Amino acid sequence: MAGPVENKGSITLRNAREVAAAFGVGVAGGYLAGRALRRGMDGRSARVPQGTTEERTKRYYNEAQSYLTGQLQGTCHFGYTEVGQPFALGTALHGMEVQLGQALGLEPGATVVDAGCGFGRVAKTMASEFGLNVIGVDLVPQRVEEARRFAQEHGVSDRVSFIEGSYSKLPLKDNSVDAIYTMETLCHADSLEDTLAEFRRVLKPGGKLVNVEYTIPPHESLGRIRRKITDTMVNNTGMASIGHFTHGAFPSIMESAGFEGVDVRDISQNVWPTWHHLFKQALQDNRTKLLPKILHGTLMDTPNLAGSLMIWPYRRQLRENIITSTKPNIDSQQGKI
Numbered sequence: 001m002a003g004p005v006e007n008k009g010s011i012t013l014r015n016a017r018e019v020a021a022a023f024g025v026g027v028a029g030g031y032l033a034g035r036a037l038r039r040g041m042d043g044r045s046a047r048v049p050q051g052t053t054e055e056r057t058k059r060y061y062n063e064a065q066s067y068l069t070g071q072l073q074g075t076c077h078f079g080y081t082e083v084g085q086p087f088a089l090g091t092a093l094h095g096m097e098v099q100l101g102q103a104l105g106l107e108p109g110a111t112v113v114d115a116g117c118g119f120g121r122v123a124k125t126m127a128s129e130f131g132l133n134v135i136g137v138d139l140v141p142q143r144v145e146e147a148r149r150f151a152q153e154h155g156v157s158d159r160v161s162f163i164e165g166s167y168s169k170l171p172l173k174d175n176s177v178d179a180i181y182t183m184e185t186l187c188h189a190d191s192l193e194d195t196l197a198e199f200r201r202v203l204k205p206g207g208k209l210v211n212v213e214y215t216i217p218p219h220e221s222l223g224r225i226r227r228k229i230t231d232t233m234v235n236n237t238g239m240a241s242i243g244h245f246t247h248g249a250f251p252s253i254m255e256s257a258g259f260e261g262v263d264v265r266d267i268s269q270n271v272w273p274t275w276h277h278l279f280k281q282a283l284q285d286n287r288t289k290l291l292p293k294i295l296h297g298t299l300m301d302t303p304n305l306a307g308s309l310m311i312w313p314y315r316r317q318l319r320e321n322i323i324t325s326t327k328p329n330i331d332s333q334q335g336k337i
């Protein structure tokens, strides 16, 4: 993609009406508020993110915990809505999990790793609706605790277990699981290469990998402000690998990591209703907090809020995808692995 693409998404022009509605002002006021918002994102960040990728990720999710639990009903992923169907948040969130289960396409009783399982909502759906045995892994202790409680409450503890730790170092044997999935979490991998090698080690030959992931435009194609927003988001949230996830890059990423049969399904339009919902909600819920943040240039210190505000306006630059691939089967590779 050549040249700056910033004009393809802008809080100021495309969304003046929504900003206006959220602030209870006219469209002209919405335009001005939108400009201010954008400047707030461009402002200095009061906090310089410290620590390793894992430390940043943990800090981000500890802070995000209550907000995301409330907004996304305990899940930590976007929703899937069939194009043309009315939007309902709960239906959409569940719909995304169903899409994942269908992409896995496993027989009941198969064992699957949920890498970056969060509060265990996805794991519960995989166990209760697809009959899978799930091993959830997450860095954040509170998330693992809540995931265990949730599994207990929903009667799936016999099929779902959780490990606190990094999905880049799984305490599992070689060739031991039927599938691995990541639901909006592979972007946090500190080393993408090492993480995919770890997934490949643990998967059985012929085992499936399904990643629900965003892709973004190449960094150099972004305008100055969009580039700055992206950098700040990445630093504040520990999304160390998102820079690799440019549109169209996944087939070569997965093939270089030793996977085959890569399929990338673009589901961007299916997540737009959820992005729109989060955008409107973030504006409504934060009306009084936004002005001081904008004035102090510290909007980016609350990445969840900044992210919710920016994802809908920039929707045409971002894509959400379901990427499926397979670890080569020894037989089909004639013993090459």
Ligand SMILES: C[S@@+](CC[C@H](N)C(=O)[O-])C[C@H]1O[C@@H](n2cnc3c(N)ncnc32)[C@H](O)[C@@H]1O
Binding pocket: 057, 058, 061, 074, 075, 076, 077, 115, 116, 117, 118, 119, 120, 121, 122, 137, 138, 139, 140, 143, 165, 166, 167, 168, 182, 183, 184, 185, 188, 189, 190
């Ligand atoms: C966007 S949330 C998604 C949670 C869950 N997959 C869902 O859809 O509800 C990302 C999760 O990945 C976890 N995570 C990030 N990096 C990780 C790593 N290296 N190892 C294990 N978990 C990680 C975070 O703690 C967080 O819970």
